[in-house]
Amino acid sequence: MDSLIEHTDRAARGAAIRRDPRGLAISAGADSAILAVEQAIESMLSYFGDPLQALDQAIAADPGWVHPHTLKAAVLLTLAEYEPACEARECLDRAEGLARGANERERAHLVAARTVAQGDWERGCELWDAILVRWPLDSAALLFAHLFDFYRGDALNLRRRPQRVLPHWSRGLPLYGYVLGMQAFGLEESGQYGEAEETGRAALEVNRRDPWAVHAVAHVHEMQGRHAEGARWLGTRQADWAVDNGFAYHNWFHAALFQLENMDLAAALDTYDAHLADATDMALQRVDGTAVLWRLQLLGVDVDVRFERLAGYWRTEAPDAGFYAFNDLHALVAGIGAGSSPASAAGRERLLAALAEPSSAGASNQAMSAQVGLPLARAWLDYARGDWPSAAEGLFRVRDRAHAFGGSHAQRDILTQTLLDAAIRAGDRALATHVLNERCPAKASTPLTAYWRERIGALAAAQPGQ
Template sequence: MAYFNEDRASSVRSTMRQDPRGCPTSTVSAAAIEQMEQALESMLSYFGDALAALDRAQAADPGWAHAPMVKAGLLLTVGEYETTRQARVALATAARLAANAHEREKAHIIAAQAAADGNWDRACELWDAILVQWPRDVAALLFAHLFDFYRGDALNLKRRPQRVLPRWSPDSPFYGYVLGMAAFGLEESGHYCEAEDAGRAAVAMNPRDPWAIHAVTHVFEMQGRHRAGAEWLDSHVEDWAVDNGFSFHNWFHAALFQLEKMDTQAALEVYDAQLAPVADMALQRVDRTAILWRLKLLGVDVASRFAALRGTWSTDAPTAGFYAFNDLHALIACIGADGSGADALLAAMANAASGGSSNERMTRKVGLPLARAFRAYGAGRWSEATEGLLRVRDSAHLFGGSHAQRDIVTLTLLDAAVRAGERRLAAHILAERHPAKQHTPLTAFWHRRISGAKTQRLDYQ
């Protein structure tokens, strides 16, 4: 990327300041740094308005390239077409101001540009290169951490926070948030005891850390401790559920715990009260779709809810085809409603499956094959759906999401296999749940389905 001078005296930048973690910055404005700290805390905690704080930081020092750059990074981490378009505008402003920026800040612009160009893998490499030099650069860590999640890179979800933590101290601002990131990476890598310890320690340092609360919640989910998980969320509800941008996802987990004990009425109540009212972001629509589909697999009539949800998803390019994980859930919403839009969405995904961007690779390897299998399921082609889901399931992590989120693939495979008469295959797959969840009511439900025993059909409206 080319950088060029703003008509501004470079001597203004001759005296470098540092942020509260010792990272060099080119602004000389204490007010700009203060607003940046507020923005970073909002980004880490999901409390407050990070974009507004970044605008205030830029107003305090209009020549500081880092303020629009962090704004671009934040918009990029939403993982949607429109916010990426907005991020490119912010990046253009940062590039225009970059001549007098510090080396660290220029490196951020290059990394963010790679992400905006669709090369999420390269962007994570570049953010990690920043962390090599400035391991307490919490923005670089956060951006890379979220894109590790989007890319399904469990190895770096775990290792990236571990690589920088020794260079932090517990009294460093935002240390607890870094510990919370480490906890989530440990959980997604299967290190459940360590993850729970780290997550609980992070919450003890900062009770209002929804990401750390969420990391411990994932441990309960993966270990089949659904009652303890529900109690954990409930005991911290005042810390994560009030005026918090991440609350919808923790409500998703609350609904999962209700489903694990087969209390579909309680799960529906969570959906109607906490998930249905929000659909501003794809991340929210993903959670809404996932809960409704799980309920549908259990025989609950959710058609009217799917019809309402279907209207919140776009099925046409360029929104469709931007991120394969979101696209799959949009397709599921179409199938759960009346099927309209599914073919347009499949076409957008097919167009996105060629090329070299990160999403093009994810769509080609995982997103499109899964979408076609779900489409077959929606059309009642049970054997085709079973074969398609089985073929891709073991590599589904390559298109992002968490283990808990991707469980929708396995649950759909179980149902498709039963409907296809492949009961031995279904039993074979269900056995995977035995180490952690053999005694849960949800597992018992699937045992009955597979064995052909009579199951109660649940028709809550």
């Protein structure tokens, strides 16, 4: 415990300055609260354990310390849902009453979290980055900015933000490996696949139970069309990422993507049933389940009953709908996948209204909804109506800027595959070929690419002379 406290000249400084394990000054008054916050931060980074529970323990141990309240609010905000955001605002209100006893860095965290809670995600990331300029070992500021970079589709800062702080870190510092894991994902989303894989593997040498680093390397396999190798990668490390881990559902999503790339549809369906069908508590989980089922449906698998069940977990009414456009689009896709029941039809109309007038959102999501979410929703509704040319045109027009509403390249591939299907159904062989060419050379020889090529070839046979 002595390592958490810097003993100073009490006459000159008034009292001992407490520090966290990376040497950052903190205003805590209880050692047990410091340890609980450290446990919470590691849980945030590793997805092992419950960070909210640990932060509640810190609050109980030291009720006057502002930082656990702020961190709890930020964790809730990273869920990107309306109700947790409301709870986060309550945490911030309590924190405001304790801010007088906070140090400068802790007050800066409070301002950043409040800004995000007000709906300005971009400015919140700027404020967390300002913390990192002065305190580059602040792992919480790095993590929160990293997650909201992801939600905003900011691949540049997914790479650069960890890059800017890494020279200040060293292998001997607690949590160092997680910073490498974040760097690996940012490199992958920036297309630097070789460096991303190398960095992800280096992170796992520090801590083999880092699911974010496992995930980053899985992304590299996905983007390079190395589906068989990627499946082995996840399979051989399954004990490290799949047991009692809050991120496991997303790595199972990647396992399903590898199976889909191999056109092993039965295996992908089994993965959904075993690991994604009941992962419905959070929108982040429902997004992955929806995406796997939709891909299966595009490939001709009957998943209507599964879609009906999953669609029932999505909230299609404001203020839940209209909070984050990426989630709203997936809720709409689930409703379309569930068929033409009155409930599904009503849900679609509510979601469209929420995307058009996102009443619960701040400035960031209003822009996402207007520029990306709403146009994509309209294209998907054209698809649901069987208006294939309009669906293909709408998807093609928006797809290249769709990164602006978040998600990864792998997640947004649902747009490309839906565009391919719509173009083929519309009889637009030129557009389908044009889009399929993107999968080459990385995925030129995968069974999924062969499937799309065969469908385009069948279209060509039915349209001689065109």
